Amino acid sequence: MAYRVTLIxxxxxxxxxxxxxxxxxxATGVEFDWDTQPAGATAIGEHGSVLPDxxxxxxxRNKVAFKGPTETPVGTGHRSVNVEMRKRLxxxxxxxxxxxxxxxxxxxxxxxxxxxxENTEDLYSGLEHVVVPGVVESIKIITEKAxxxxxxxxxxxxEANARxxxxxxxxxxIMKLSDGLFLDCCRAVARHxxxxxxxxxxxxxxxxxxxxxxxxxxxxxxxNLYGDIVSDxxxxxxxxxxxxxxxxIGVDTALFEAVHGSAPDxxxxxxxxxxxxxxxxxxxxxxxxxxxxxxxxxxxxxxxxREGRKLTRDLGGTAGTTEIAEAIAARVAQP
Ligand code: NAD
Numbered sequence: 001m002a003y004r005v006t007l008i009x010x011x012x013x014x015x016x017x018x019x020x021x022x023x024x025x026x027a028t029g030v031e032f033d034w035d036t037q038p039a040g041a042t043a044i045g046e047h048g049s050v051l052p053d054x055x056x057x058x059x060x061r062n063k064v065a066f067k068g069p070t071e072t073p074v075g076t077g078h079r080s081v082n083v084e085m086r087k088r089l090x091x092x093x094x095x096x097x098x099x100x101x102x103x104x105x106x107x108x109x110x111x112x113x114x115x116x117x118e119n120t121e122d123l124y125s126g127l128e129h130v131v132v133p134g135v136v137e138s139i140k141i142i143t144e145k146a147x148x149x150x151x152x153x154x155x156x157x158x159e160a161n162a163r164x165x166x167x168x169x170x171x172x173x174i175m176k177l178s179d180g181l182f183l184d185c186c187r188a189v190a191r192h193x194x195x196x197x198x199x200x201x202x203x204x205x206x207x208x209x210x211x212x213x214x215x216x217x218x219x220x221x222x223x224n225l226y227g228d229i230v231s232d233x234x235x236x237x238x239x240x241x242x243x244x245x246x247x248x249i250g251v252d253t254a255l256f257e258a259v260h261g262s263a264p265d266x267x268x269x270x271x272x273x274x275x276x277x278x279x280x281x282x283x284x285x286x287x288x289x290x291x292x293x294x295x296x297x298x299x300x301x302x303x304x305x306r307e308g309r310k311l312t313r314d315l316g317g318t319a320g321t322t323e324i325a326e327a328i329a330a331r332v333a334q335p
Contacts, residue, residue: 002031003288006058006065011040012262013272013321014068020274020325021066021281024300027329028293030285035062039081040070040262050078056088065255066284068277069262079126086119091248091255092146093153094119095283096231101275103305104239104315111214111237116157117227118150119248124224142178142223147185153249154221155193165197165218166190169206169226182223207233231259242273242314245280247287256284270320273312275301278328300331 007022009015025032037055038047047054050070059065070081085091094117100110127139154166168186172179183200190198201209203226210217210230214237222230235244241260248255258276266272278301285294304310310327311317319327 002033003064004033004035004062005284006055006062007034007036008039008055008065008067008070009036010068010262011042011071012069012264012267014040014070014262016268016270016321017258017272017274017277018066018068020321021277023325024274024278024297024329024332025281025285027332028285028290028296030288030290030293034066039067039085041073041078044078050081051084051088056085059085059089059253059255063253064284064288065253066281067255067257069257069260071262071264080124083124083126085255086248089250089253089255090120091250091253092118092120092149093249094227094231094246095157095249096234096244096246096259097283098231098234098238098244100238101243101305102302103308104243106237106239108214108237111234113214113217113234113237114157114161114163114219115227115231115234116150116154116219116221117231118146118222118224120224121146122224140175140178142181144181144185147182147223148189151186151189151221154219155189155196158196158219159193163196163218165199166221167206167217167219168198168200169203169220169222169230170200171203171226173202179223186221203230206230210234210237235259240273240314242276242312243279244276245278245283247280247283254284254287256280256287270322271313272321273314274321274325275305275312275328278325296332297328300328303331304328 009018035058037058039055072080096115098113121141123140125141131137170179172183235241244259246259282294282297304327310319
């Protein structure tokens with residue numbers, strides 16, 4: 001039976017990279033019944049909302065969604081669809097594996113980091129107000145419940161995937177109460193997982209240590225804001241945002257999307273690298289229990305990268321989004 005999955009093309013390069021990934025997923029032979037739904041800036045005109053109710057209802061019904069990036073205006077305008085979606089669907093864990101890919105030139109070899117980011121609170125709660133003109137307050141919410149839940153997710157992921165270490169990243173030297181609570185929760189959870197090494201690092205030092213030698217890190221466990229920033233930093237270790245996949249996971253619902261945004265600078269030009277979204281599709285196949293198909297997609301991506309004949313502009317090549325998708329789909333379809 002076909003898997004019914006909510007499909008959100010999104011804004012900017014979203015429709016292009018999502019179509020590319022759908023093409024590759026189709027080549028696996030796994031059947032999908034795509035339930036296409038609107039979200040993002042492009043949804044406002046027709047549906048009057050960046051996150052129409054029908055889209056949320058579809059995800060609640062199908063329990064699995066595959067999403068392109070959506071645009072959020074800077075400073076003014078609508079709130080982030082992503083923040084809203086993650087909160088409304090309680091997709092509390094943002095899982096972002098960052099692994100060196102063959103044939104891709106980057107400053108480091110053998111990077112294999114998993115970023116586990118809390119997805120529902122912190123400064124992303126959207127609680128901001130003007131106290132008096134010229135003074136604005138932005139409230140950081142950290143709860144025992146959400147911190148414990150994300151720490152459990154990180155340790156359970158470590159055990160299920162034979163990872164050796166979890167590093168909790170914080171700024172508890174300054175934010176003694178909020179980040180202090182986050183660390184207390186991480187330590188309490190760590191005590192129940194003695195086979196996984198646990199350590200802690202202050203976020204600024206973490207960034208410096210990552211840039212010096214990313215291979216010394218395994219799983220990074222972070223609050224929402226630090227996780228957002230460190231994810232993009234880590235994407236730079238493996239060839240950039242066009243290569244970094246991701247998943248947002250809740251109790252019974254999961255939404256798969258790349259780390260990158262809508263890249264308005266290259267939208268509509270067939271220039272976007274679809275690999276991050278294609279690898280997010282492989283994560284979705286794993287989630288659906290289609291492990292063999294997921295491996296075939298990863299092998300096909302590796303094969304095309306290793307050959308090096310078809311690469312998008314961000315990787316130094318001249319191939320377009322659709323060409324890469326066709327090359328990967330052809331590999332997936334090979335027996
Ligand atoms: P971005 O990730 O869209 O782009 C940053 C840079 O990376 C740009 O130079 C872009 O061209 C490049 N890039 C990104 N993805 C690429 C790809 N697949 N192939 C080749 N190059 C790629 O980040 P931004 O410019 O800070 O944000 C643009 C918009 O995206 C904003 O409105 C932001 O809110 C939104 N955004 C959405 C998501 C999401 O929906 N999950 C995530 C991040 C940013």
